[in-house]
Amino acid sequence: QTGLTQPPSVSKDLRQTATLACTGSSDNVGVHGAAWLQHLRGLPPKLLSYRNNSRPSGVSQRYTASRSGNRAYLTITGLRPEDEGDYYCQTWDTTVRAHVFGGGTRLTVL
């Protein structure tokens, strides 16, 4: 399966802003956008943002998704210790006809 590319790790200070990036292609992110998942230790993944950048009910406004061309972004403001975990981008790939995921970014809040 064609994957999406994410930096393996990002570290930011408490109360700062982190922007996580996800790079795809015109076959996936460029046409379908990207959803974002939060995967905290010991819990199942949680949808933070749909591919159209809207938030599911109950998701904090501190999480904002956006897209520019074949790249998608998740911005997390006012970082808290509980934000530490893995963040995945995900979308549909038109060519392989499959859902594809990024390799995940581990966010560390210092």
Add this chain to the structure above:
Amino acid sequence: VQLVQSESELRQPGASVKVSCQTFGYVFSSFAIHWVRQAPGHGLEWMGRLNTYNGSPTYAPGFTGRFVFSLDNSGITTYLEISTLRPDDTAVYYCVREGAFGNSNISADMDVWGQGTTVSVFS
């Protein structure tokens, strides 16, 4: 809306395993169920999807042959069965609800995740 999966399983190579995913809080047959795998130290991998209205499965490349999605007559449970298990099948398996109503769009967002079932395969 909640998806509740069966408990962890331990198997020897060559055996089979059946993981269940029970759904609550919505009309089961109105939303497809996807399966996603996470092997140790790896990211998430889409395995495919089951149309919960007609029972029709779609398997991702790499998940054909030994992997079977099914549903039962209770109307709220889907299953993932893996046969001829290998050590590299060791992973956490998640069921995930498709966010589009009516089993209508395999490419739609996946919105609600089960808690995951760990399958460990070793001799």
